[in-house]
Amino acid sequence: MFADRARIFIRSGKGGDGHVSFRRELYVPDGGPDGGDGGKGGDLIFVVDPGLNTLVDYRHKRKYCAGDGKEGSKKRCTGASGEDMILKVPAGTVVKDAETGKVILDMANRTEPVVLLKGGRGGKGNQHYATATMQAPKYAQPGQRARELWVDLELKVIADVGLIGFPNVGKSTLLSRVTNARPKIANYHFTTLNPNLGVVDLAEGNGFVIADIPGIIEGASEGVGLGYQFLRHIERTKVMIHLVDAASVEGRDPIEDIKAINKELEAYNPELAKRPQVIAANKMDAMPEEDREVIIEMLEEAFADKDIKIFPISAVSGQGVKELLWYVNDLLKELPEEPIEFDQEFFFELQEEDEEESIVVKMEEPGVYSVEGPKVERMLGYTNLESEKGFEFFQKFMKENGVLKRLEELGIEEGDTVKLYNLAFDYYR
Numbered sequence: 001m002f003a004d005r006a007r008i009f010i011r012s013g014k015g016g017d018g019h020v021s022f023r024r025e026l027y028v029p030d031g032g033p034d035g036g037d038g039g040k041g042g043d044l045i046f047v048v049d050p051g052l053n054t055l056v057d058y059r060h061k062r063k064y065c066a067g068d069g070k071e072g073s074k075k076r077c078t079g080a081s082g083e084d085m086i087l088k089v090p091a092g093t094v095v096k097d098a099e100t101g102k103v104i105l106d107m108a109n110r111t112e113p114v115v116l117l118k119g120g121r122g123g124k125g126n127q128h129y130a131t132a133t134m135q136a137p138k139y140a141q142p143g144q145r146a147r148e149l150w151v152d153l154e155l156k157v158i159a160d161v162g163l164i165g166f167p168n169v170g171k172s173t174l175l176s177r178v179t180n181a182r183p184k185i186a187n188y189h190f191t192t193l194n195p196n197l198g199v200v201d202l203a204e205g206n207g208f209v210i211a212d213i214p215g216i217i218e219g220a221s222e223g224v225g226l227g228y229q230f231l232r233h234i235e236r237t238k239v240m241i242h243l244v245d246a247a248s249v250e251g252r253d254p255i256e257d258i259k260a261i262n263k264e265l266e267a268y269n270p271e272l273a274k275r276p277q278v279i280a281a282n283k284m285d286a287m288p289e290e291d292r293e294v295i296i297e298m299l300e301e302a303f304a305d306k307d308i309k310i311f312p313i314s315a316v317s318g319q320g321v322k323e324l325l326w327y328v329n330d331l332l333k334e335l336p337e338e339p340i341e342f343d344q345e346f347f348f349e350l351q352e353e354d355e356e357e358s359i360v361v362k363m364e365e366p367g368v369y370s371v372e373g374p375k376v377e378r379m380l381g382y383t384n385l386e387s388e389k390g391f392e393f394f395q396k397f398m399k400e401n402g403v404l405k406r407l408e409e410l411g412i413e414e415g416d417t418v419k420l421y422n423l424a425f426d427y428y429r
Contacts, residue, residue, distance in 0.1 A: 004155040004195075004233070006058035007098055013041025013082030015120030015143030016069030018128075022136065023075075033136060034076050035126040038143040042066030042082035046095065048107050051086035055153050058265055063123030066117075069143055069201070072125045082119055084420055092158040092236065094342055098150035102345035108158060108236065109341055120144030129374060139372040140358040154232055157195050157338045160332055161213035162237030164265075166257050167214070170282045172196065174315035175212045178325060195233045195367070206287045206329050211237065230270045236340045237278045241324070246281035246295050254281065255302045276331055278309050280324055287312040361406040368420045369427075371403055380420060 016038025024032020043327040067082030095105040105116055123141035130137055163171045179198025204235050208281070213234050244254035258279065266273040281299060284292055292312060299310045309327060313320035331355065359373040379397055384390035398404050407418065416427045
């Protein structure tokens with residue numbers, strides 16, 4: 001089966017943590033902080049590869065992760081950045097959030113690589129946190145966390161014209177006549193199991209890309225038959241050629257067939273029903289001359305209110321095909337040249353921790369915990385802990401900033417010591 005869908009997990013790289021270290025050299029026994037910054041996490045990047053036409057590679061591997069940034073080191077050395085993860089996809093691939101089904105990215109008109117998930121920023125080393133009052137900071141900033149997401153990849157082929165119709169009406173035969181495409185042709189339903197693309201070359205540089213969209217039958221929009229799997233490929237087409245068996249070789253009513261498929265298109269995506277459509281009444285060579293005029297008049301009368309042009313053709317002999325193609329070519333000139341692109345519906349929301357507001361809570365040794373960071377240092381600078389109100393403010397600060405919760409997660413017990421720079425407190429609930 002044609003691989004036009006895949007669900008994968010994608011993740012950018014985590015930023016490397018900042019480093020805590022101090023200069024220790026001969027004759028410099030009390031050097032200042034020299035911890036380096038963490039490296040940036042790798043990006044998750046999508047790029048169009050013209051050599052690809054399916055998503056089959058993503059059926060075998062499901063997880064794609066960029067490299068994490070490395071931790072900074074002493075002597076102000078910055079950690080190495082994580083390696084980018086580049087995902088190559090066919091033109092026309094749409095990336096959707098797996099949970100909501102909303103569009104994140106459409107690769108229809110993208111010629112340059114697109115960074116979908118940015119790598120985490122590297123944390124700052126302790127060299128950045130030295131102040132006049134705190135010349136030996138023992139904390140560094142953690143690297144920014146990675147972004148991760150489950151996404152659905154959907155390939156919607158890029159074609160100017162979509163060739164639609166019930167199975168066995170001659171779509172593949174017509175495609176093979178007007179293009180260099182060589183689809184499989186046989187006298188049974190669902191011969192075509194994947195969209196076939198071809199280029200129609202007309203005189204003086206005129207022409208367009210046409211796609212044979214297989215398997216659309218009644219109930220296709222609800223998952224009946226194979227049609228539901230291919231309806232997505234018609235969403236980019238600007239004009240549709242609706243091919244019908246005008247000779248009713250298999251006993252089908254061509255008018256009812258057209259109405260049935262249009263109903264499926266509207267049910268799947270109402271916008272499809274509004275796009276220009278041309279009816280190609282095929283297999284004219286398989287019916288008597290007197291019957292041809294009758295069926296054309298019936299079709300024109302049935303769709304007169306839709307302003308749909310009817311072309312009697314024979315895909316086998318080529319009768320009427322040239323007129324059909326030139327009409328479609330002129331119709332396309334009235335429409336925008338760029339392929340139809342789907343607007344972004346899903347936007348990332350990632351609250352990035354302010355690099356100057358981070359609070360580091362850690363256990364220095366059993367029974368002794370430290371709380372440090374620029375925000376803590378500023379709080380201590382303007383708070384009188386000896387007053388009742390000042391101490392209440394301090395307790396509120398510790399609770400609202402998640403310090404107490406973090407201490408409990410680390411396993412603090414009543415009577416243990418909590419150090420805030422040159423201050424120390426006994427912990428009681």
